[in-house]
Amino acid sequence: LCCVVLCCLFVLFCSVQAFRMSATNQSSSFVRSSSGRSKGTLAERKGLLNNMSMFEQAVPLDESRGQWSKKLDYILSMVGYSVGLSNIWRFPYLCYQNGGGAFLIPYISFLILCGVPLFFLEVSIGQFTSRSAATMWSICPIFKGVGWATIVITLMVSTYFNVIIAYSLMFFFESLTMKALPWSLCGNWWNTENCLDYNNASIYESYMRYRSWERNHSAVDYEDIFSSFVNRTIRSPSEEYFNNRVLNISSGIDNMGGLVNHLIPCLFASWLITATCLIKGVKSSGKVVYFTAIFPYFLLTVLLVRGVTLEGATTGIMYYVKPNFTRLVEPRVWSDAAFQVFFSLGPGWGGLITMGSYNRFDNNCLRDSYILPMIMELTSFFAGFVVFSVIGFMAHVTGKKIEEVVAEGPGLAFVTYPEVVSRMPMSQLWAALFFFMVLTVGVDSVFVMVETAITAAHDELKIKKKLKVKRIYILLGACCFMFVCGLAFITKVYWPVFEFTVYLSLLFIPYNRN
Template identity: 30%
Template sequence: MKRETWGSRSNFIFAAIGSAVGLGNAWRFAGQVYQNGGGAFLLPYIIAIFAIGIPVLMMELAIGKKYRLGAPSAFAAMNKKFEWIGWAGVIIAFIVAAYYSTLVAWVVNYIFASFTMAWGADPAGYFNNTVLQLSGSPGQLGGFSLPVLIGLLITWLVVIFAMRKGVEKMAKLVKWIVIIPVIILIIMCIQAVSMPGAADGIRYYITPDWSALGNFDVWRAAFGQVAYSMSILFALMITYGSFLEKGSDIPKDSIVIGLSDMGISLLAGFVVFSTLGYLSFQSGVPIDEMNYQGVMLAFVTYPQALSVFPGGQIVGVIFSLLFFIMLFALAIDSLFSIVQAVSTAFSDKFRLPPRKALYITCAACAALSLLFATNAGLYWLDIVDHFVNDGNLLFMGIFETIAIAWLFGINKLREFINSTTTIKIGRWWNVLLKYVCPVAFLVLAASFLYSNIRTPYAGYEQQYLFIGGWVLVIVTFVLALIIPKLTGRKKETGEALS
């Protein structure tokens, strides 16, 4: 079967930016900044973009392009013993798709709620009690939240409808989906920075606390944020690379994608922290004492600010709609890419038609996402996200860079990249992938293990962290070792490029 392609360079660029730019930029990035010393987080983040983000992105796109296969089959084509690394990435992507779709479902609810600003004067109560119907602990699953279930149904129908005709059709749709949130972000930034107190929020955002740079948790959070935000280390960009044309210029495209991802994150940070500054001005509570983090920034903090926006109800409704439509646009194309990575892997391995693999993937992910639609869904989403993004992606970074840079041979991949680019990458790329990346991932993974063994994450009981965290990490890599043994292609063959 002939491999699909993007159809044009612009289709690929917009699709890859759409994959990289998502909720991780709009709320997760700002949450990481807030939790890790304000401006102190920005320096490790920018270093991580250039030290691991763009170099690893080049590596993964090159693997996909060279072998014209999804991640597991591409790794197997390099060396049969590497196939499990690709499956580990696919399993991580599968888990992320399940809980990421739940985040999109929350956004869907808030789009409808924006018409009346249904959260009123109590955004936290609306989020916890009306939307999530939150229980008291992870052990109290209770029933399902009907609003979240409806949001999930809408989300998965959109995914299937948008992706059913293949990557080229999807990419043409994503072009518009990527442009819309950038325009909205610019409008919102202009509004946010003009509000009273915004300058204090911006100052908190860009002023570093130098003492925080000695904390490994800050560096681990920055590197994890870059991996999560740029969609590297969990099969996505290898899959996207497999649909590239022969003459694609990987270094140029990687730089455009990486800088776009960073730029949109930084822009979203100005919106969020200007808004925090305004809330601080209104309430008299210092920014560093607000205790806003994670999803609360998107679903509590911003709605709270909208409730007291200058201009009254009409202005509040307009900016509510803009904000949550922006979040939906950012999130849905990222979800497309995550699902594409999983469905392509199974299509390649088990010789399934792409559309059939897509339907099976969506059904399986939707089934797993039901856990996060229970009354304890927020707790489990928080635990799983922490262990997947702060833990599993770091372990993946170790395995992937060692396998490719040391065992396969980074020179062969660099020569392949340089054969179709006007920007030749030099030996500095070898150094980053052979030494800097593995050492950084190893040190940060050790820090992750130490801090999580020593102190229970977010104060959760150990039994829940064991089930939703440690078991998840172990199962990811055990399944990755088992799946290659299952019957698939007799020989891993794509349309490999020399």
């Protein structure tokens, strides 16, 4: 907690210094009112850089680097970057686990004290220098390794992040092409004797509930019928589908197996989508986000409307928002709030600096730093209603408590939610909509991660090494390289490799936990 407080003070100090710098009497100040009267020409920017001692070593500005075509391109790209999968499958669980509505108190506190200042600090630096997360360190070359460490961790994260998109693609296509959802019933080749589908589960629950009197009112030997369920680890069809069909997990780390063949084309397709949308840098991705950043909100709204009409939805939502203020005395609640703010906004990954570097020099980044984080975090809270409405429905139909149903992480998106959807009318439609939403949300985040690395490499080669390498070659080379690296995540020992990569990330980004 002391470390967090010290970090808050440091961030506030840096932000104040950045704000003071932006409020100087320089004619080309990059923080303007909404009616901004100066265009911040390239000559003014060069003069401002040359007049400030801290930027004496900065490399010359590159006129051909490009900018956002419209301000809305930048806004939607930032929303798409920060509104990621963690907002859908992690924030609702943390809110439920840490006091419901009371969790918003530490969460908003850290958002104001840490999230917004860090957001402003990184965006303003990128906007002021028009440099990538690596080359912006020309202002202080001794720390340039920090920038490249950021690029390395961004590449690592984007590699396994695209694997999650590959899972979404597989679920999405099978929702559309199969006559029935393959994770709704047992009896498939990937199911085991421990699989228990919805119909059998209902019989089993009834038997366990009324076993004491059923023997006395029927000639049927229920012990013989249900004895096979006793002392057995029961698994749902969705759990076995994900583990045995999608991941095809082997028996252990000693049994390496091979690649999961059906995931290879899905992974290739995810990288092909990424490369295609980034083919012209921010000019192309800035247009794609008009769909990929806006459409998930439409899908979330549709899923919420459907969710609140289900039986048990109110119970699930109350578990989500009902405040328990006694939890606020626990340090774990405050640490979870801080970690989620950092993880959601994405400072320290290089994405904010990179996106800010394509802004106009006189863009009002201070105003953006107030508006964008609030949009991102309100989206997290909104997504929680979608998740817990269907979790309440699942608890209702299975006769379980909310605590026994709720989950976080990939288990929520690929096990719990598919199982819930399989029990709805028109299940294939709702499954397709949900996984298409997961796909678009994931793609938005990957756009910025890959663009961060591509921009850094392009700036370094063009400015420092004087190499005129076409950006498209860097993009295709990077995507091919990361596709090959991603094959390690679609082996039959996927999970140990995944955990190793995530824990390795902790060496670079201390708040990238879970």
